[in-house]
Amino acid sequence: MKSALKISFIAVLLITVTQLHSQKKFKANWESLSQYECPEWFRDAKFGIYTHWGVYSVPEDESDWYGTYMYTEGHPNNTTHKENYGDPKEFGYKDLVPLFTAPKFDADEWADLFVESGARFAGPAGEHADGFSMWDSKANPWNSVDMGPKRDIVAELETAIRKRGLKYVVSLHHSWLWGWFPTWGENTDCANPANESLYGEKVASSAWRVEGERGYYKVDPMPSAKFEKLWLEKVKEVVDGYNPDLLWFDNRVQILSEKVRQEMMAYAYNNAAKNNQEFVLTFKRPDFPLGTGTVDLERNRMPDIYPEPWLTDNSISKQKWIWHKDLKCYPTNNLIDDLVDIVSKNGNLLLNVAPHPDGTIPEDQKQRLREMGQWLKLNGEAIYETRPWLVYGEGPTETKTGHLADMHFDGFGDEDIRFTTRNGQLYAIALGWPKSNVLSVKSLSSTSFNGDIKRIELIGSKSKLTWEQTKTSLNIQLPSAKPCEHAFVFKIN
Template sequence: MKRISLSLLLLLALTGVTVAQQHSEQNHSKYVPPKDPLVQQKLSQWQDIKFGLLMHWGTYSQWGIVESWSLCPEDEGWCERRGPHAANWYEYKKAYENLQTTFNPTRFNPERWADAAKNAGMKYVVFTTKHHDGFCMFDSKQTDYKITSAKSPFSSNPRSNVTKEVFNAFRNQNFMVGAYFSKPDWNTPTYWDPYFPPKDRNVSYSPVRYPDRWQKFKDFTYNQIEELMTGYGKVDILWLDGGWVRPFSTIDSTISWQKTIPYDQDIDMARIARMGRSHQPGLLVVDRTVTGEFENYVTPEQSIPDQYMPIPWESCMTMGDSWSYIPKENFKSTRKLIHTLVDIVAKNGNLLLNIAPGPDGEWHEEAYSRLEEIGKWMTINGESIYGTKPVTPYRKEQWAFTGKGSSVYMTYLPKEGETLPASLPLTDISMEKGKTVTMLGYNKPLKVVKTTNGLTVQIPEAARKQLASQPAWVFRVS
């Protein structure tokens, strides 16, 4: 994932500017809609399902550290090296890459993940087939730095081709399937050339001065993606990370992290997209942060736009604090997660929620608990989420507005400790003749009375008792 420096976060906090406003992907004026009818159709399907699962998983889970970034020789907090090899980058990189020889997730059971995600109401999955460190969680023929290599103890397991197993398990539950793939690769010598030690996250040599070397990297990338597009069943989304690998002409100098990109790193996305769609018709291509025809939807990271956005978008966020597995995680409350989903959907987005498996191949049990609790709410209130469109004013104070067909859903997001009152004012809604108001989970019509300030819905005691434990309450006007 893209990282934002601590100093930038502090600056934003001091100036009152949100991280969301710093994301170029929220400048929707530059969005390019897809022209391919099959891509349009799949994009519409994806927009209707609203809620997905992202998983960051690799050898780094054994150390309980940030994914890949400790290899990056930048002076940033998330890149900080720890442990006995921290003082010497070359020794650290060797020890990190040697994790391949001990990675043995014997509790790997993707069916349990798929069941839990389905019961939570999730409808699509994006899995890290390869992160920036270059370690492949699939059986790539382009490298031996992979989980199926004889160097890896898990290679003898019949389920060692982890990506294939994950995709099959989720596809069997009717999920849309997405392949996360890192464009940069810090293991291959055609990106970080040993002759030119890296100074930062970028390619370590000038592609202009060494075009043959860069072409080898482009072909390496193309070939790995083609493996994923041809050997892993139906794939719906190609989710590309590492936005500094991009044509120099696309750099937005107003974005701090993009200003540090020193070279043109064009990997020929047109060729990649054409190949991907030749094998996977209608494939959604998400070249993150690289605005243009190969960013079919935009992906604000760990943030939610302040306002409704009229383009396809998805907030990718962590259930806890970290993208990768850490032994003691600080998971967000069920209430916070549901409010996040409702807020995003009311602004026309999807939520892609990250859970990180551990070195044994399992999630924290608390992650399962959160999904189960979310699922209970979605079982009652899912109709206000799936297949809906935002309705003006989208979000106002503690209300979120969506609609489907002839129904409008008004979701009330209570504050911490707030209980369901005997009456609530209905803002920004007009009651035409013949319209009724019900609460999802309590389908008897509710009484609506006119007041000097508009309309108020009265909530009977039976409904308040029945729905008291709900983290958000949905009123349907139909």
């Protein structure tokens, strides 16, 4: 008996030692960081949710860039601020912080909604561009535990989301803080050295605001060593304190020195390895080299199948990321079609929702998330755990490409079809219901597809389908009744 126990102990010890040796050790250089591998859970998950919610939500105005635009003379946010709060010289962004009390925020209620939507990963914006941390920060006195809500928002959502079996996301946008507030001026509270801990150190001028589609890409002067140190400390606090499964970075991280960017990635990857955690780090190009993390596109998507998993972050509203009184949401049909298109190209969708300043998620946004969940409950086998087919799809609609391109995209039509596969099963997903009641799939014509089609099912329909495969297309006769309200999934054997 003792001998058997001894052998078992040695076996366990050997396995443990092997696992420790097999863990990758990342060094702070691009070659070592290119060991990164996107985990299977992300490849399988396909759909996640995050939130733009913070001090910038309080004015209920039209821009998540309120903090910078409120100081820009003549900008609508500047005008609104003067009407509601007075001159920003007297009532600055710091004075909005006590108004962000979030009296109705309920992390469990949010998490239940995320589950109902069919999302597989979810979480908050940990810090936006405004320098206010939504966690119990020791590096930053402007945080949600010491001020505003007096609650650790990142911690509460971590507990609620993980309790429901979802992967946890934290997004970080804080590289934008460098030059976000007009610290170069003399006539605002931003220039007061007493407020530097929120607004950042004084910079020479606003010269960095002159180029790029959004107007914030040229940076002169570049960030100081002091700024970089605080930026890194904030990332480490999130990594050490909350161990997110997915750490998401907004663009403009490339303004930081290569050394700091490399140190951050190595720290996050080694922390995950230490915890045996399957970790994802997403970034926008050109902040990090390809292969060192997972690529994210903002309001944009790949034009074709991309060989590595990738992410699109888009919002539930076509124009806005945060709540305001006139927020208009995409129709549910557009959101589902976008998800299908992105998944067919080997991507995942991270959908932003915009909570009300009081901490509730408005009903029109809830409705869309619930409708997405209902669709996924019926058709999820064609989305979750799928992989791309030989081609992503067909149809006349071309998606636009480039940063923020989806803001100028009006959606798909009845002739657009997307393909996915799962365990050898092919799915053809029609993004509309043809008026002719015949779905023609050119990619499965007898001259394009060398294979026997034995059976075709329409998920959610009990009708037996008939079809004909010709030299130009596979023509499927549709039943008289639709099985659901949105994209229609055909299971082809």
